[in-house]
Amino acid sequence: xxxxxxxxxxxxxxxxxxxxxxxxxxxxxxxxxxxxxxxxxxxxxxxxxxxxxxxxxxxxxxxxxxxxxxxxxxxxxxxxxxxxxxxxxxxxxxxxxxxxxxxxxxxxxxxxxxxxxxxxxxxxxxxxxxxxxxxxxxxxxxxxxxxxxxxxxxxxxxxxxxxxxxxxxxxxxxxxxxxxxxxxxxxxxxxxxxxxxxxxxxxxxxxxxxxxxxxxxxxxxxxxxxxxxxxxxxxxxxxxxxx
Numbered sequence: 001x002x003x004x005x006x007x008x009x010x011x012x013x014x015x016x017x018x019x020x021x022x023x024x025x026x027x028x029x030x031x032x033x034x035x036x037x038x039x040x041x042x043x044x045x046x047x048x049x050x051x052x053x054x055x056x057x058x059x060x061x062x063x064x065x066x067x068x069x070x071x072x073x074x075x076x077x078x079x080x081x082x083x084x085x086x087x088x089x090x091x092x093x094x095x096x097x098x099x100x101x102x103x104x105x106x107x108x109x110x111x112x113x114x115x116x117x118x119x120x121x122x123x124x125x126x127x128x129x130x131x132x133x134x135x136x137x138x139x140x141x142x143x144x145x146x147x148x149x150x151x152x153x154x155x156x157x158x159x160x161x162x163x164x165x166x167x168x169x170x171x172x173x174x175x176x177x178x179x180x181x182x183x184x185x186x187x188x189x190x191x192x193x194x195x196x197x198x199x200x201x202x203x204x205x206x207x208x209x210x211x212x213x214x215x216x217x218x219x220x221x222x223x224x225x226x227x228x229x230x231x232x233x234x235x236x237x238x239x240x241x242x243x
Contacts (some may be wrong), residue, residue, distance in 0.1 A: 004031040004038050011046065013053045018075070040071050049082070061090020101125055101132040102155045106181075108164040108174070110139040121148050126163065141169035148177035167187070 006028045013021045027050075028041045040050075047057035063072045073083040103125040110119040111188040121143055123133040133150065136143025148156045159181040164170045166185050174181055 004029040009050070011051060011053055012056055014056050014059060015076075033188045045084070046155060049085060052086065057089060057092075060086040060092075064090070100155075101128075101151075103127070103132060104158060105161045106132075106159060106163070108144070108162060108170050110167075121147065139167065139169060141173045144170050144173035145177060148173065153177075 006026055008024055009027045011023045012026060013023050015021055025043075027043075029038050030041065032039055043050075045053055047054045047056075049057070052060075060072060060076065060078075060083060063076075064083070067075075069080060069083050069087065072078070073080045076083070106125045107124040107126045108121065109124075110121050112118060113120055119136075119139040121136040121139060122131055124131045133147050135150075136146055152175060156178045157180055159178040161184060162174045162178065163184045164174070164180045164186070171183060174183060
């Protein structure tokens with residue numbers, strides 16, 4: 001390494017009351033003889049964005065947990081993109097500190113990231129109450145399988161329960177990669193599925209309270225019908241299954 005040059009830089013630090021604090025420091029650049037490139041001196045107390053200290057970047061990330069990026073940027077007089085970058089760095093540091101998860105009970109859902117049915121999958125650890133994976137290209141079985149590949153076969157085999165909506169690709173991927181996991185469907189999805197299955201029989205359906213010692217109870221066209229376990233499939237209700 002050889003000397004190249006130096007210059008002064010202003011770095012944002014934690015505020016003192018309503019007064020913003022900037023540090024003025026000297027940053028040196030060195031000429032690397034091995035690769036022939038000029039490299040800047042790395043200071044331990046600076047964040048990945050060298051215009052902010054690590055403790056200030058951590059403070060911004062903490063603020064973004066309970067406020068929007070726009071509100072934090074307005075309050076701290078920062079650019080929106082700068083706050084977004086600091087928040088992403090904060091989240092990456094938190095994920096690195098938490099390590100690779102080993103969940104036993106997971107929740108699976110999809111979120112739309114833009115118009116036009118563009119989805120990404122979110123998987124949460126329901127026992128710890130925190131998201132552990134966000135990814136995929138859509139909500140297909142292949143995208144859902146990416147989570148289990150990332151988690152690993154050993155930890156996937158330890159999953160005891162997977163909570164999800166009645167989306168077939170999620171169910172197939174979970175059954176293939178986490179064979180020991182029981183699948184629990186969302187309550188609203190189950191009610192909707194039963195109603196749709198009964199409507200396929202040209203029946204007016206309302207769900208009623210389950211009678212003692214009997215199967216799931218459905219009132220249809222003024223008559224009480226009992227749907228026995230196993231009679232409600234993905235394709236509807238078998239006519240021979242009603243009492």
